[in-house]
Amino acid sequence: MTLEPGSTPPGIGVTPRSAGDDDRGAGSPTEPSGKDWDEPPTALMAGRPGPAEGSDSVAKRLLKRALFPRRSQPVMIGRFNVLRQLGQGGMGVVYACYDDKLDRKIAVKVLHAEIVRSQKNAEARLLREAQAMARLSHANIVAVHDVGQTESTVYVAMEFVDGSDLDAWLKTPRPWRAIAAAFVQAGRGLAAAHRVGIVHRDFKPQNVMMTEDGTVKVLDFGLARASEGEGRDEWLTSVTDGSELSSSHLRSSLTRTGTVLGTPAYMSPEQHRGEVATTASDQFSFCVSLYQSLYGAPPFAMHSYEALRADVLRGNVAPPPVRSPVPSYVFKVLQRGMRPEPSARFRSMEELLAALERDPRAKYRRVAALVASVAITGAASAAVFQAGAVEQCPDAHAELAGIWEPARAESVRAALRALDPGHADEILAVIEPQIDRYAEAWVQMRNEACRAHAEGRHSMQLFDLRTGCLDQRRAALDAMVDALTTADAARLEHLGRAVAGLPRLSGCEDVEALMSVIPPPDDAELKARVQRHREGLARAEVHEQVAEIQRGLELVDGVLADGEAVAYEPLRAEAYLRKAGLHMQDGEWSAAVAAFDQALWTAVGIGHVPVAAQASSRRGYLLAYPLRQPAQAAAELPLIAAFNRRVQGDVDLYAEFLLNAGTIHLQGGEPEQARESWEEARALLEQHDRLETPLGLNVLRNTAVLLADADLTEETAALRRRIVELSEKFMGPRQAERAMYEGMLAFALIDLGRPKEALERMRGFHAHLSRVGSKQARFVATLTLAHAEMMSGAAGAALRRMDEVRRAEPEQFGANYWSWAMLAAAMDGDLPAMREAQSVVRDALDEHDPRDRRHQLLLRFYARALRVAGVEAESVAPLESARAALAGSDDRADVVAAARLSLALGQARVRLGELDAAERDLHAALATFERSLPPRHLDLAEVMTALGEVALERRRSAAAIEWLARAEAIYTSTAEPDHAPLVRARALLDRARDDAAER
Structure with a gap:
């Protein structure tokens, strides 16, 4: 039994090592290979x-x-x-x-x-x-x-x-916001250098590294010098003919007599004149680099050195390209940073960065302030002004420029088609409409936030909270699109679920929830840093969804490394919560619990209720299920529930709690309480149209597991059908998880006596999967199809299909599949194949504890195969041993398992002619089934059929008719008309009636 947590379940793939991982062997370092x-x-x-x-x-x-x-x-x-x-x-x-x-x-x-x-x-x-x-x-x-x-x-x-320089990084088209963000990081490095009196003197994209996790680092301070007490810089390279230097030369560092002089294309006017380079010179080079990176062309003439120098000295900055997505205020910032006179530039790199990061929403705030001031002059004039104010809210589609727009969508299509040409369109058909809807909903919500503020319906504080929330959602969307464009084959499995799991937007319009959050820091610069870090955590959550664990952890660790920012404790709690989620996704249970502890107690100390609620809920799941400490989890459940009652208005968060609480109940031996918890979660999500999400899918799947364990076959089949329909909407057929859901439904149909319906479904799904499915998905679906074929009477075809899979994937073909092959071979009359499989299954039975559910399932297929092959005697001893191991247990699952072993023993003994012993075993099984199973369960029909056969052997026609008629009634209530056990029960019933008529 596998239970899903409230968060996204652990991924199937394994994060590969990056190219920068340590390439040493086990011994001392040697020369590279x-x-x-x-x-x-x-x-x-x-x-x-x-x-x-x-x-x-x-x-x-x-x-x-x-x-x-x-x-x-x-x-x-x-x-x-x-x-x-x-x-x-x-x-x-x-x-x-x-x-x-x-x-x-x-x-x-x-x-x-x-x-x-x-x-x-x-x-x-x-x-x-x-x-x-x-x-x-x-x-x-x-x-x-x-x-x-x-x-x-x-x-x-x-x-x-590890990484590449910005010059190489920029060869791939990037959204302008991503480019600006990278340069802001580099600018912070320059600012730090300036604070200790260091001038770089050769800042350019080639001297800036972008690491694998998105961290930017400035390097090559080879021209750096202390800014104080230095003499005149010497321009030692004499260029008399501008034609000597090509555009590429102008972007390269120049050297004469052992002294590196700088790079002409990025040098400030004072450097061109041979004057002392200052922090203002670095500012100039920074702006040249960012201009070139944003607009795809340099700001000054590049056909000769003389033309370049003349433009730089005069301040002739080229205007930005027409229709550039970069806002005009950015160009104005860069233009000022490239002024010929150092005094006309910004006073510091910090001031430049602050101007570059100036929130364009400031104009919305000014509009609202004007609206409020006009309101005092009278309702009529206020109404007139408000109409104009609303018009000043620009359409927010521009804020998704470079994040989700036609060009970016095409980049995603191209990347996925290059990665997986045969399957990309199937994946795109699932994920692209979801991203379109998410982006459009974001735009509409952003527009509404502006209008509500401009019209005076929302305060500036609420506007800040709404837009801060939306900015985090935009960062998540940007990270998701990046993940789609850089996905590798191992991560294709995660894309559908990950896109469907983008953080919900509705939280950004929940006024009550937004206003209940802990206020941000008072300091404007620190407040901006906290917001940027929260956007980074939103990106880390996307890395968690797509199983890029290391990248996510590096982002989180970067947040935690900013001591000043995480002194604002809500951010610290949120960072540890995200870190715990990443460890949880990676199966690092102990590390996850430790991080949840940090998040939980930090959140409790400051009253950060949402973090305390989620951290406690997920921590409880880890204790109860992966760490197998259900008693401790159950002891903490009242506290977990208390935290989560405070967030009942957050549908997803509270449903996640109910899902995890159900797991705690189930692992603690309280299946009824578990089912109540999961049913409540299901109803809550359905009521708020949130069932069609990965969280909703987890709720349904866990509930289906519980129904199957309770042998509620009809309810299980109905719910599994719903799961398949739901998963199809945001997974497509490619994922192994989706194939598993189809297989689960097929098994439920077989348990209802509908193997041909299962076979028809699996044939169609398998045929589609052969074109677009992943290797693991095809493996799962192929074996499920083979099982359906076997149960439908096509045992030979099933055996051949299993044999093909076994030869292709011998390591994945486990003992359970060998038990299927054993039964298929027996049904097909292939005794050598049956004996080969029997040997593997017998070894597996010897390895398992008889109380283990896997042992019991293997044994039932083993006994059935021997019965079909006519060698029932070989199955009696292992069946008796397994039943004896379960004797005395009052656990429902053990009691029902023992009854099924009694049924198998009774059927074997009927064939062996041991009718008294057979009858005892069958009546014992029947008594348990009648107490524990629903009245239309096919196990009841099977035991009644066996009792009817015993009655026939004893020439008790009336008893045989009664047993077989009851079996027929159960079969016909759920099974297909030509289901083999139903056909056999009818044949035996006809024989009993004939015997009665003869008498």
């Missing part, structure tokens, strides 16, 4: 050209080792073992190395040979770079660990960063 040399670089400074031949001695040695490897002599730079070359910067070559002392992979930058001509100068420059960077401890700056010199080689050891 050929594969390491052939792979494209994905770490620090990835994508840059390698050094020219002979550029330095280390490069020569590495090249020689690549051609003539001698793994017993690894290449070393100081104490660092070289793994592979990563790229080349303005001053040197960068290598991936391993530091035995610190037990970690690092990046080592080695000075170019021409720079090492003067050791004193080279060492001084690298020491300056290392010292400058070592002073900067910031999340958005690459950290320096060491600096040294060996064999005429001067090097700096620094943090190893």
Whole structure:
């Protein structure tokens, strides 16, 4: 039995290791293998050209080792073992190395040979770079660990960063908001450098890294210098003919006499004039880089150096392209940052970033304030102004530019079709309409928020809360679309459920809930940071949904690392809640409970009720089910319920509690309370049109598990049919989970005596799945189809199908499937195949405890196969042993299982002619079935058929007629007219009537 938690269940796939994972073997680090040399670089400074031949001695040695490897002599730079070359910067070559002392992979930058001509100068420059960077401890700056010199080689050891530089990152079309957000992170790194007196002097996209988790880090402070006490910068490169420098040259660093001078395309006017570079110079380079990245073209002429320099010195910034989605206020910020006079730019990077992040919603607030002021002049004039104010609310579709628009939708289509050409359209048909609806609902809600504020219906505080909530939902949508464009084959399984699980929008219009939240920080800058972190947590939740656990955890850890922000405790509680969810998705139960504890007690301490409710609910589920501590979970259930009563107005949150509470009841041996809890959750979701969600599906599935355990076959089949219909809406047939739901319905139909209906459904589903389904989905569906064929009388076809699957997937073909094959072979008369399967099943039976449900299921198929093959005697001993193991148990499941073993024993003994013993076993089974099963359960018909057969053997025609007529009545109430057991019961009934007539 598998129970679903309130949150998304653990994924099927396993997160693959990233390219940047430690590539060492079990022993000490060695020289990289050929594969390491052939792979494209994905770490620090990835994508840059390698050094020219002979550029330095280390490069020569590495090249020689690549051609003539001698793994017993690894290449070393100081104490660092070289793994592979990563790229080349303005001053040197960068290598991936391993530091035995610190037990970690690092990046080592080695000075170019021409720079090492003067050791004193080279060492001084690298020491300056290392010292400058070592002073900067910031999340958005690459950290320096060491600096040294060996064999005429001067090097700096620094943090190893997985990812690519922004120049490479931007080669893939990105939404403008994502580009701006990346540069804001880089700007924070520059601001941190400026605060300790460091000027970068060569800021450009190639000197900024984007890590795999979306963190941006500034690197290559090779031109950095302390801003105080420095003399005039020298422009040592003399360019007399602008034609000598192409556009690509203008974007490259220039060097003369061992001094790196900067990159012309990004240099400030003062740098072009040879004056001292200041923090304002970095600001200029930052704005040039961001302009070029946002608009796809540089802001100044690039056909020659003279033209570039003239534009820069005059401040001739090119206007943005027509119809650019980037708001006009962004261009104005960049234009100011590129003013020729340093004094005309922003006073600091912080001020520039604040202007760049200025919330465009501010104009909506101003409109509302004007509305309020006009209201005092009279109702008529206020009404006139309000009409104009509403018109000033622009359509919010523009706020989804680059997130969900035709171009982005096409990117998703192209990515999925490239990943899985045969199945992409099936997936898109499921997920694309859902995203369309979500985006349109977001726009309408955003428009309404503006109008409500402009008309004075909602206060500024409520407007901020609504838009903050909507911004988090937009971040989740953006992350989901990113996940769709970067999905790999392993994650295709999760996409349908993940899209359907996007955070609900209705919470952003729940005024009561919004107004009950803990107020945000008073400080405006801190308030903005908290909001950004909450948007990051919304993105982490999407990573949880699509099983990108590591990326999600890195985002959460980034939030928790911001000590100033998480001093605002609601954010800390929310971050730990998200961290716990990610660990829960990854099956790291203990880590999940620890994080839930952090979230719960932080939330309780500050009265953050929604977090306390959800953390306690999910923690209870983990204790009860995966960790198998139901007593502890049950003891805590009253407290969990108390927390969640406070959030009853939040339909999803309270339904999740009811779902998890049901699991706690069930694991504690209270199935009736579990069913009540799940039925309440189902009714609540259905009442609020939330049943067609992943949460609703989990509620239905858990309820179906409970109904099946209670042997309520008809109700189980009806509910499983509903599950299939529901899953089809947001999963499509590709997912193994969807195939499992189809299989569950097929088994329920077979239990009702409708194997041909099950066969027809599975044939249609399997045929469709053969075109679009995943490998795991086809495996599940194929074996279910084979089972339906066997139960419909096509045993030979079923056996062949099972044999094909077994040969293709031998490791997945477990003992339960061998028991099916054993029965199919017996039904087909293939005794060698039956004996082969019998050997596997017997070994599996020996491994299981007789009380184990798997043992009982295997044994029933085993006994049935032997009975069909006419060798019933072999089944008697194991059946008796299993029944004896269950004797004395008062658990309903054990009692019913023992009765089914008695039925199998009675049927075997009828064939063996042991009628007295058979009759005792059958009557014992019947007594239990009548107490425990619904009146139309087919097990009752089966035991009555066996008792009728015993009566016939004893020549008791009247008793036989009574038993067989009752069996026929049960069969005909649910089974198909030609169901084999029904046909057999009728044949025996006819025989009994004939016997009675003869007498």
